[in-house]
Structure formats: structure tokens, C-alpha cells
Amino acid sequence: MVFHSSKLEKYSPSSQFFDINEFPFYWIARVNALYSQEMEKTLKPLGMDIARWRVAVLLSLYGTLSISDIAEHAIGKLPTMTKIVYRMRDAGLVEVNASETDGRVTVVSLTDEGHDKVKMVLKTTEKKVFAKAFKGFTEPQIKKSTELLRRYFINMSAE
Amino acid sequence: MVFHSSKLEKYSPSSQFFDINEFPFYWIARVNALYSQEMEKTLKPLGMDIARWRVAVLLSLYGTLSISDIAEHAIGKLPTMTKIVYRMRDAGLVEVNASETDGRVTVVSLTDEGHDKVKMVLKTTEKKVFAKAFKGFTEPQIKKSTELLRRYFINMSAE
DNA sequence: TAAATTTAGTTGACACTTCAAGTGAAATGT
DNA sequence: ACATTTCACTTGAAGTGTCAACTAAATTTA
Numbered sequence: 209m210v211f212h213s214s215k216l217e218k219y220s221p222s223s224q225f226f227d228i229n230e231f232p233f234y235w236i237a238r239v240n241a242l243y244s245q246e247m248e249k250t251l252k253p254l255g256m257d258i259a260r261w262r263v264a265v266l267l268s269l270y271g272t273l274s275i276s277d278i279a280e281h282a283i284g285k286l287p288t289m290t291k292i293v294y295r296m297r298d299a300g301l302v303e304v305n306a307s308e309t310d311g312r313v314t315v316v317s318l319t320d321e322g323h324d325k326v327k328m329v330l331k332t333t334e335k336k337v338f339a340k341a342f343k344g345f346t347e348p349q350i351k352k353s354t355e356l357l358r359r360y361f362i363n364m365s366a367e
Numbered sequence: 368m369v370f371h372s373s374k375l376e377k378y379s380p381s382s383q384f385f386d387i388n389e390f391p392f393y394w395i396a397r398v399n400a401l402y403s404q405e406m407e408k409t410l411k412p413l414g415m416d417i418a419r420w421r422v423a424v425l426l427s428l429y430g431t432l433s434i435s436d437i438a439e440h441a442i443g444k445l446p447t448m449t450k451i452v453y454r455m456r457d458a459g460l461v462e463v464n465a466s467e468t469d470g471r472v473t474v475v476s477l478t479d480e481g482h483d484k485v486k487m488v489l490k491t492t493e494k495k496v497f498a499k500a501f502k503g504f505t506e507p508q509i510k511k512s513t514e515l516l517r518r519y520f521i522n523m524s525a526e
Numbered sequence: 527t528a529a530a531t532t533t534a535g536t537t538g539a540c541a542c543t544t545c546a547a548g549t550g551a552a553a554t555g556t
Numbered sequence: 557a558c559a560t561t562t563c564a565c566t567t568g569a570a571g572t573g574t575c576a577a578c579t580a581a582a583t584t585t586a
Contacts, residue, residue: 283400
């Protein structure tokens with residue numbers, strides 16, 4: 209039946225019934241772009257950018273991480289992360305050391321200055337970005353959104 | 368009451384109760400990164416990348432767009448879009464013309480080769496990316512995810 | 527209608543990301 | 557125990573993205 213369309217067809221980009229405005233990945237990309245843009249505005253005056261910021265937050269949450277760990281959490285390429293980390297070191301934000309248990313591994317952690325900068329950015333972005341984004345959301349709705357996103361992530365991580 | 372935490376506090380990055388795994392924007396960034404990574408794998412052998420791909424899809428859906436239109440839909444900077452478009456023209460994927468009604472405007476549209484390439488990419492990514500991502504999702508769940516994402520987008524677009 | 531302003535796009539310099547090709551340390555195989 | 561392979565980076569070259577400065581067309585203002 210060529211002219212019958214299941215409801216799911218509009219989520220299938222190759223279908224004639226595809227509707228980009230109903231396609232979750234289109235909105236994920238757009239929300240992410242907008243979020244990044246907003247964050248950049250805050251970060252720039254503080255001499256940071258999104259790349260450095262993601263690394264800084266991960267380090268503030270997890271303490272010490274290897275460059276591979278950072279690449280994994282931030283879903284980035286190793287050479288990129290290496291360079292971000294050394295740029296951050298040159299800016300005094302992180303400390304870089306060879307692992308004591310595995311000579312191949314480079315471990316990274318925030319300096320005091322790095323911790324301070326994280327606190328500063330969070331304080332600035334609190335109302336400007338987060339309060340704005342969550343406006344009108346109830347706790348269960350935020351939770352639901354996280355849950356659905358996590359499911360997409362798990363699905364795509366499979367194999 | 369310093370030691371009391373409202374449920375919403377865990378979504379507030381500067382709170383001591385903040386939990387990154389419950390933070391929607393963390394997952395949006397990760398899902399987006401993973402999705403981009405998967406797409407790149409498909410696009411690379413075809414001589415494309417995510418940037419070119421986003422432009423190509425928009426053109427295949429909307430027909431002819433100005434460079435500003437493209438920048439708006441894709442949430443990118445104008446100089447970036449200009450360069451992507453001319454790279455795509457050099458690769459034979461799009462046609463670039465001055466608007467007949469407004470001399471400032473540059474209008475862009477897919478060539479036949481561009482249309483073919485879009486079809487090819489969609490066919491390849493259908494099962495590899497989309498079917499995989501939506502696995503286990505019902506139609507209402509996909510719809511709900513889009514709805515929530517759109518709300519985040521609208522919130523952040525405000526002002 | 528001429529001047530001033532706004533809009534849409536382009537360009538060059540520079541910072542950043544990525545690929546490909548390394549290095550050296552650890553784990554594995556024989 | 558030694559050779560081979562894998563792992564965790566690191567580096568240089570090439571490609572991209574972004575800012576600032578510019579051009580030219582359209583619109584607004586005086």
C-alpha cells in the first residue's frame with residue numbers, strides 16, 4: 209500500500225512524509241547550538257570557550273581524569289582533547305602530570321585558579337542561561353526530557 | 368534552611384546537589400555529538416561532512432534558500448555558512464546565484480548531483496543511524512521528546 | 527532626493543579541529 | 557625472555573570556523 213503512511217514515517221528522513229519539525233535530532237542540534245552560543249557569550253569575557261568549559265566542568269565533577277577519560281565523557285577526538293588540555297595548562301587552569309601507575313597515561317586536574325573560574329562561570333550562567341531554559345518546566349518534565357535523551361544516547365551507543 | 372534541597376536544585380549546576388547525569392543539556396550535547404559522529408562516518412566516504420550535510424538537507428526540504436536563511440535554520444554564523452556554501456559549489460553540490468529581486472541576497476539551491484547525494488546519504492543512514500536511535504521508542508514518546516526539545520529551544524530564543 | 531543607516535554577504539587573519547603519522551609504555555603471544 | 561601488538565597519547569600539516577573589517581545594495585531619515 210504505497211499511499212498509506214504509518215505514523216512513524218514522518219520521523220524517517222528518507223520518507224516522503226518526513227517532517228523535519230517533528231524530527232528530534234533536528235531539535236537536538238538546534239538546542240545544542242543555541243545553548244553553546246549562549247554559553248560562549250558568557251565564557252568569552254572570561255577567556256574561555258565551550259571546549260575548555262566542558263573539560264573544566266568534567267574535572268570539577270570527577271576530580272582527576274586522563275585525557276582519554278575526558279575525550280570519552282565529552283565525546284571528542286583525542287588530538288583535540290590533548291590540545292585543549294595543554295592550552296588550559298598554559299592558561300593556568302589545569303595541572304598535567306604523567307600517571308604514576310601507567311606511563312602512557314596523562315592525568316589532568318583543575319588548579320585552584322581553574323576551580324575559581326568554574327565557580328565564576330556557574331554563577332554568571334545560572335540565571336542568564338539555566339533559569340531561562342527551564343522556564344515553565346516542572347520537575348517531572350525536566351526528568352522526562354533527560355530520560356528520553358539518555359535513551360537516545362544508549363541506543364546510539366549500542367554495539 | 369541551608370540543608371534543605373528543593374527537587375529542582377539538582378538541575379542547577381552551581382548547586383551542591385547538582386547531578387550532571389540528570390542535567391538535560393549534558394545529554395543534549397552528548398546525543399548531538401554521538402549523532403554527529405555516526406553521521407560523519409557515513410558522510411566521509413561520500414566526500415561530505417556534517418556542516419555540508421545540514422545545508423544539503425535544508426535545501427532538499429525547502430528548495431531555494433538565501434545564505435541568511437541557511438544560517439538561521441542551522442544556527443550558524445554567516446561567514447561560516449558563506450564558506451560552506453562556496454565549498455559545496457566547488458564540489459558541484461549546489462548552485463549559487465544573486466537574487467533577482469534583492470541584489471544583496473545570495474540564493475542557493477541543490478544541483479542534480481546534490482539531490483542525488485542527499486538521497487544516497489539518507490538511504491545509507493536510514494538503518495544505520497535512525498532505526499538504531501529510535502529503537503524501542505513509541506510514536507508518542509518520539510513526539511514527547513520533540514515537544515520538550517522545542518520548548519527548550521523556544522525558551523532560549525526568548526528576547 | 528541626498529545622506530545616513532541597515533541589511534546581506536564576502537574576505538583575510540588567526541585560532542581551532544582533525545587526520546595521519548609518529549613515540550614510547552604496557553599487555554600479549556610464543 | 558623476547559617479539560609483537562595494543563594502548564595512550566603527541567605532533568605537524570591541512571582543513572574549518574570565527575572575528576573584524578570591508579563592500580555593495582536596499583531602506584530610512586531629514
